[in-house]
Amino acid sequence: MTTTVGKVAELEALTGKHLGYSEWIAITQQRIDTFADATDDHQWIHVDAERAAAGPFGTTIAHGFLTLSLIIPMWSEILHVDGVRLAINYGLNKVRFPAPVPVGSKIRAAATLVSVESVADGSTQIVVDFAVEREGGEKPCCIAQGMYRFYA
Numbered sequence: 001m002t003t004t005v006g007k008v009a010e011l012e013a014l015t016g017k018h019l020g021y022s023e024w025i026a027i028t029q030q031r032i033d034t035f036a037d038a039t040d041d042h043q044w045i046h047v048d049a050e051r052a053a054a055g056p057f058g059t060t061i062a063h064g065f066l067t068l069s070l071i072i073p074m075w076s077e078i079l080h081v082d083g084v085r086l087a088i089n090y091g092l093n094k095v096r097f098p099a100p101v102p103v104g105s106k107i108r109a110a111a112t113l114v115s116v117e118s119v120a121d122g123s124t125q126i127v128v129d130f131a132v133e134r135e136g137g138e139k140p141c142c143i144a145q146g147m148y149r150f151y152a
Helices: 008-014 029-039 049-053 064-069 071-078
Strands: 003-005 018-021 079-081 086-096 106-118 124-134 142-151
Touching (some): 008 079, 008 106, 029 064, 064 142, 071 079, 071 106
Antiparallel strands (some): 018 106
């Protein structure tokens, strides 16, 4: 479910609040292979099903950075701010990959707004805690703190 605010100034009231969850995203071998091709990261644990079957996870797993990159579409499902002419990813404060994402998994993101502040260039910067969970998983597969800037 998407949290929608009418303008950037309304974000302040959401500080410390859980904003919601994204929809589930399927992690297919095709998605993993496409990411491997885009990044030139063809490590066997991601792309060699036969070798990975004998590896520590029993199957291929998604790249950690693939999981991280999927925060972008998941985040767009969680928060919508009206009246913004430009929104940018400003950076990350911390990223960890506590659990693997086996091929065939579904993942989704949960987001909590940590802080909101005005920036000298006229934008509003927010910090968001993300927990990417795997359906049926015991712990998150990615935890990250993202920074975004909104230009009204």
